[in-house]
Amino acid sequence: MESSEANQTPKAPENNARLETQPPESQGDVTSVEKTEPGPSADFPDGGLQAWTVAITILYVFSIMMNSLCKTLWQLILAQGILSGFSAGMTFSPSLAAVGHYFQKKRGAAMGLGVAGSSIGGVVLPIALNELLHTSVGFGWAVRIVGFIVLALLLPASMFIKSRLPPRKSSLFMPLAFKQPEYVILVAACFFATLGMYPPLFYFPSFGIANGMSTKLAFYLVAILNAASFPGRLITGFLGDKFGRLNMMFFAAASSGIISLCWQACDTNASLIVVTALFGFCSGAIISGTSIVLASVPKDPRNIGTYMGMGFGITAFSTLIAPPVSGAMVSRYDSFTQVSIFSGVSCLVGAALIIPAKLYAGHGVFSAR
DSSP, X not given: OHHHHHHHOOSOOTTHHXXXXXXXXXXXXXXXXXXXXXXXXXXXXXXXXXHHHHHHHHHHHHHHHHHTTOOSHHHHIIIIIIIIHHHHHHHHHHHHHHHHHTOSTTHHHHHHHHHHHHHHHHHHHHHHHHHHHTSTTOHHHHHHHHHHHHHHHHHHHHHTOOOOSOOOOSOSOOGGGGGOHHXXXXXXXXXXXXXXXXXXXXXXHHHHHHTTOOHXXXXXXXXXXXXXXXXXXXXXXXXXXXXXHHHHHHHHHHHHHHHHHHHTTOOSHHHHHHHHHHHHHHHXXXXXXXXXXXXXXXXXXXXXXXXXXXXXXXXXXXXXXXXXHHHHHHHHHSSSHHHHHHHHHHHHHHHHXXXXXXXXXXXXXXXXX
C-alpha cells in the first residue's frame, strides 16, 4: 500500500523517509501497547472470550475497510495505525495467552505454532494485494478484498478460542512482577531485540532498489522474509522446550544481530536475497521467542496474559522508535550502513541481556533453560 500511495504522490516532501514509515510503525506501536490488557481477556468465563474476539475481529475488518477510503496521511494513521493496531493487539494477545493455559511442558511449541500463522499471512496477503493493485480493481477494492479474506479467516478462528482456567481475581497490572529481576531483564532484552529487528523489515526493499534491484523483485523481499520467518517461529518453540527457551531467544537475537551487521556488505541481488531469508528466519524466532520467554516467568498460568501484556506494552516503544530513527539515519547520511549497525548492535544487546536473566533465575549460563 505504501508503494501505491507513493506512486500516486510523486512530489513527496523532503522528509519522505520519515513519513513513509509512520503508518506501519504506528500500527506496530499501538498493537503492542494494546497488548497490555490481555490478562482479563484471556480469563473471560465460558463464551466471553469468543464474544470478545469476534467483536474485535469485526472492528479489525472495519479498520481495513476504512483504510481503503483513505486519501491523506492522517487518515491512514488513524485507520491503519491506530484502529488496526488497537484491534490487532486486542485480538492477538488474549488468543495467544489462552493457548498458554493448555500447555506446560510443550508450551513453547504450542505458542510458537500459534505465532507462526502470521508468517503465512505475511506471505500470501502482500502478494495478493500487490496483484490486485495491478489489475483494474483499483486500490480501494483491492484493500476491501483483503479485508473480506481476513474476515473469512478470523471469524471462524475466533469462535474456537476458549480459556481453560477460571479467571483470577486481581488487577490488570501486577507491580510484583517488576520486583522479579528475571522478568525485568527479560523485558529489557525483548525491547532491544525488537528495536533491532524492525529496521531491516522496513528497509530491505528500499536498500535493494537503491542498489539496482528492480521494484518488483524488491517487493518480493517482504514475502521472502515472511516465508523464512515461518520455520523460525515454529522451530524456536519446539527446540525451546528441549534446549531451553531463554537459550533459543539468545540464539535468535544474537544471530539476527550478526546478520544485520552483514546486511551493509550486500552488493548483489543474490546476496541481499540470502541475507533477507536468513534474517527472516532469525527474526521470526525473536517474534515467537518474546511471547514464549515472557510466558515462562509466572508460576501461575493464569498470570501469563498479564505478564505478556505488560512486557509487550514496554517493548511497544521499540516499534515506535526504530522505523523513524532508521529513516532519519537514511536521510541524514544517504546510506543504509548506519541503519545496519544500529539494528545489529541493538539485537546483540538484547542477546547479552539474556545471560543475567538466566543467572538471576538461578540457572547456569549453559543450562537448558
